[in-house]
Amino acid sequence: MANEIKLLKGNEAIAHAAIRYGADGYFGYPITPQSEIMETLMEEQPWETTGMVVLQAESEVAAINMVYGGAACGKRVMTSSSSPGISLKQEGISYMAGAELPGLIVNVMRGGPGLGTIQPSQADYFQTVKGGGHGDYRLITLAPASVQEMADHVALGFDLSFKYNNPAMILTDGVIGQMMEKVVLPEQRPRRTEDDIRREQPWAALGKPASRKPNVITSLELDSAIMEQNNIRFQAKYKTIEASEVRYETFKCADADYLIVAFGSAARISQKVVELARKQGIKAGLFRPITLWPFPTKALNACKEKVKGILVVELNAGQMVEDVKLAVECKVPVAYYGRLGGIVPTPQEVLEALLSLQV
Amino acid sequence: MNMQEIISPENVVYQKPRLMNDHPMHYCPGCSHGVVHKLIAEVIDEMGLAEQTIGIAPVGCAVFAYNYLDIDWIEAAHGRAPAIATAVKRLNPGKMVFTYQGDGDLAAIGTAETIHACNRGENVVIVFINNAIYGMTGGQMAPTTLDGMKTATCPYGRNVSLNGYPLKISDLLAQLEGTCLITREAVHTAAAIRRGKKALRKAFENAMAGKGSSVVEFVSTCASGWKMTPEQANQWMVENMFPLYPLGTLKDK
Known part of the structure; x- marks a missing residue:
């Protein structure tokens, strides 16, 4: 598929952009106002074309852990939800940060707290940029302001998360998710082969060849001296991101x-x-x-x-x-x-x- | 004949599985984990799957399973191993994917993930260690703790009117269309170990053949958590665990 101009909802643009980016998997759970993301993916059936896996999970908790699992084998995987569901994903996001796994999470925010409302809101700013889950970690956070940026930020989010082995989030809201605008969808990129992933993500748990030690994806380290060093490494990475990846208009x-x-x-x-x-x-x-x-x-x-x-x-x-x-x-x-x-x-x-x- | 002549390949009757490394094991004496680890290592190696297998480790005593078997591992959040296994297998359909989970991980906090992975018929193996107690955190009540059994959080014995009933989750999983093999095993005797290994082998074959989800439950001992000697623990398991969790095949299709 070449470049294509379409009139799409922001949520639909995310789905199309994910397929065209060559994403390996999407795992989600329905919640308003973002359900069109999974609905569009299911309608497009990318498993028939690019081989992208799309699965409706039993919960937001399961969905983010599917992302954790996919990321652990080096795949480009994503999930999406809205505020109450994103709260449920915080455990998995913290584990991804701790295990230094890349992955894309989309939060189409709605008003809270609690079940709140399905109308647009930006009330999850603190949750997203100040932590959300437990531990000293940071989440790369992109804030699209148009349907075009919804599409563009899928690629940007994946690229940044894989560049730094850190989860990234598209933080948007019901306005951008639901409104329709003209959008230029990028050319279809191929999904990477297992050989590509083994070369580019040598840490991935894809099965251990005789030539290397086991790859173990974990956030656990009971030795505090080592755990402190892990945290120092994370903080150094966050400083690099702060110095290199700021974007504004x-x-x-x-x-x-x-x-x-x-x-x-x-x-x-x-x-x-x-x-x-x-x-x-x-x-x-x-x-x-x-x-x-x-x-x-x-x-x-x-x-x-x-x-x-x-x-x-x-x-x-x-x-x-x-x-x-x-x-x-x-x-x-x-x-x-x-x-x-x-x-x-x-x-x-x-x-x-x-x-x-x-x- | 001197010692050096006796130690020769043709005289080997038993050896440590090739995939088990020399990392010192943290499991207590008398614990079932070590034996089940060994059986998994043997099955993977005998099936020639060492380079294609991805294990999902739980939270609980077996959190460090990844230290002992020389394969690739993913350490899960508590209870989430079946969700992780789902994604790993779907994204890599040719790989062998198994989870290794205790009773708290699988039958309490991870109940939803367990049931739904099995109901979808994910082509993975779930190895389920049921020792009726939370070992890692110091011996608290598990969903499978027996009626009247004492633990750190039911010090006067499990009271079913307060805590509900011991959960026979394998029986429940056997009802699901997505499961192809549900079996309950143990590793307290040589005969049981041989049977348990056969069950694991069949489960691993099912996963590679795409037949659906297989669950191999091992009714297990936790000598430390039960505050018994290894021998007493085996005896107690036979007398108290087996009546509620009888060994045998619950489903094989």
């Missing part, structure tokens, strides 16, 4: 007096707000983190001398705002505006919050 930031910082669907709304503000003569700009971890701390820090104020717009009670304040060292006023529980604000509401920033 700016919109009319060059001359901005006021900056909106927002990711995902909130950034889509905020881009409109910037245009509305500029029509009123206010020099506003949008700073959109694409990687939420690693967070674009340095790039935001560089803004602190140039702007008079920052508004952080989030579909939660104010989570990323803490990282923005840390990034600018509180040297510029940082305000928060957001709606909760599945309510998506209008550009007008956000504009009013921006106007109230003016000194």
Whole structure:
């Protein structure tokens, strides 16, 4: 299959992108608002074409452990869910981080806590970028703001997770998952052969040839001296990722007096707000983190001398705002505006919050 | 005839399985794990599957199974081995994939994963060590702990009105369409060991032939957890475990 332009939902784009990336497996469990990912995969039947395995698991817990198992044999495997299901996957994500396994997890967020609502939210920011599961680990986190980025981030997420042997997450929400946009799907890539995997992931548990020692995939180490060294190694890897893999986008930031910082669907709304503000003569700009971890701390820090104020717009009670304040060292006023529980604000509401920033 | 003349290949009547290494074993004296490990090592080697086998280790005493058998291993989160085995086998249909799980791992925290892997008929082998106790954490109650049996978390004996009944999960798994072999074995006598090895061999053959899920339960001793000598533990197992968990083939299709 060559490049193809289609009109797709964000969730559908993820499914098509996974097949075209040459993913080896998808393991999921239905939950709104992301069920179209598995539905699309089942409809496409990639096991008939690329050989990709698609399986509906008995639970989110089983699904993430299937990802753990697939990753342990070096395969490109993924799962997707929404907030309550992602909470169930935290055990497996922590084990993947501890065993240094690559893999892609998609969270199409909905409002919480608890069963919450099926409407869009960004309330899982803390869970995703500050840990979620137990132990000192980090999760590479990508925040798409369009259906095109939903597709693109499948490849980016897999690439980054395999580059660093660390799980990666696409953190999106019901708005981006459900909305339809034009998307350019990439050319079909072949799935890798077992020989490819044995060469590229020599650690993979694929069966032990006589020529090497057993490969053991584990996060367990009872000797604290060794476990500390393992943790030091993880932290060094996280530092490398922080130094090398930050991604963000700016919109009319060059001359901005006021900056909106927002990711995902909130950034889509905020881009409109910037245009509305500029029509009123206010020099506003949008700073959109694409990687939420690693967070674009340095790039935001560089803004602190140039702007008079920052508004952080989030579909939660104010989570990323803490990282923005840390990034600018509180040297510029940082305000928060957001709606909760599945309510998506209008550009007008956000504009009013921006106007109230003016000194 | 001196000693050196006697130690020659043609006189060998028994030797350590080729796939078992010299790593010091952490299992207690009298524990069944070591014997079952040996049988698995022999079956894999005899079937010529050493280079194609991936073992999934549990959480529990056998968490370190990966230290003793020279094959590739994946260490699972508690109870999740059948989910991991599912993915490994589906992504690598030509490989031999087996899980090794204790009663807490398989029949308490991992019940859902066990039942659904078996119900899907995953072409894997589940080796199930049932010693009616949590050994690794210090002898707490297991789902298979007998009525009245004392453990660290039922110090006055399991009370079924409080804790429910011992779970005969192999009987339950035998009801599932996806399973092809369910058998209950033990390794307390030479005859039982020979029978147990045959059962394992058949289970491994089923997995490679794509016949569905096989579960080989070993009713096992935990001398330390039961606070007995190895000999007393064997005796206690025969007298108390076997009546509730009788040895034999529950399903073979």
